[in-house]
Ligand SMILES: [Zn+2]
């Protein structure tokens with residue numbers, strides 16, 4: 001969906017316009033991976049003319065992505081709230097005066113492209129199905145949330161051993 005901003009760029013300073021726009025974004029891509037968008041609200045936009053050829057774009061939306069728990073790989077419905085404020089300029093204004101505006105196509109704003117950018121910025125660094133997810137067993141692959149499997153998963157880590165030595169040494173003093 002392209003939103004033509006020609007009128008707003010040309011209107012008097014301070015002019016505001018509210019618009020609710022349903023995006024057509026079906027998937028979110030971070031360049032490496034693609035995630036299904038399960039649900040989304042329309043984007044609530046507030047456009048404000050700041051000066052000739054310069055418009056502030058504020059907006060909010062919510063999307064639900066289908067992601068995977070980073071510990072057990074189960075599907076997780078990850079809700080992401082987006083809230084942004086960006087200044088964009090018309091093609092006649094030098095780009096230094098604007099924020100990154102890869103989502104602008106001439107005088108028009110590409111809603112899907114903007115939304116994809118904003119989801120990327122709001123993406124959680126770690127997705128978990130629940131805060132205390134126990135993950136899967138590295139030996140047999142069992143989902144440890146369903147119970148212990150009895151495998152010996154102890155992997156001696158030389159760094160941990162060193163820390164233990166220091167700890168024990170301190171205790172003896
Ligand atoms: Zn999990």
Ligand SMILES: [Zn+2]
Nearest residue numbers: 137140149151
């Ligand atoms: Zn196991």
